[in-house]
Amino acid sequence: MTKMEFAQLTGAAFTDAEWKLIETVYLYYPAIAEATGKTQIAYLWEAFGPILLRDMLPTARQAQLLEASLEGARARVREAENDVAEFRRTGQPPGLVQERAGTR
16 A cells, blocks of 8 residues: 555545554554455554554564565575475585595
């Protein structure tokens, strides 16, 4: 959701700092649904203002950290899958440093 969309949904003015708060809670708070999240966050802002969203922020940040951790794990899995595919294709383990003849 963009700032403009949120402003149109709520008819409210908000600062850049408040937008950062709104956006973080909207994107990461676990109970904000993907399908109806725009209307949920607009309702929360209109009904309770920044106080409620500030209370929700620590949970949203924790979810953001967990999602980043999960994405890192997925990236490591993709890298391992690529390494396995390369090993099957070449017969050489990826990143293997070959010993030079006569060097010990």
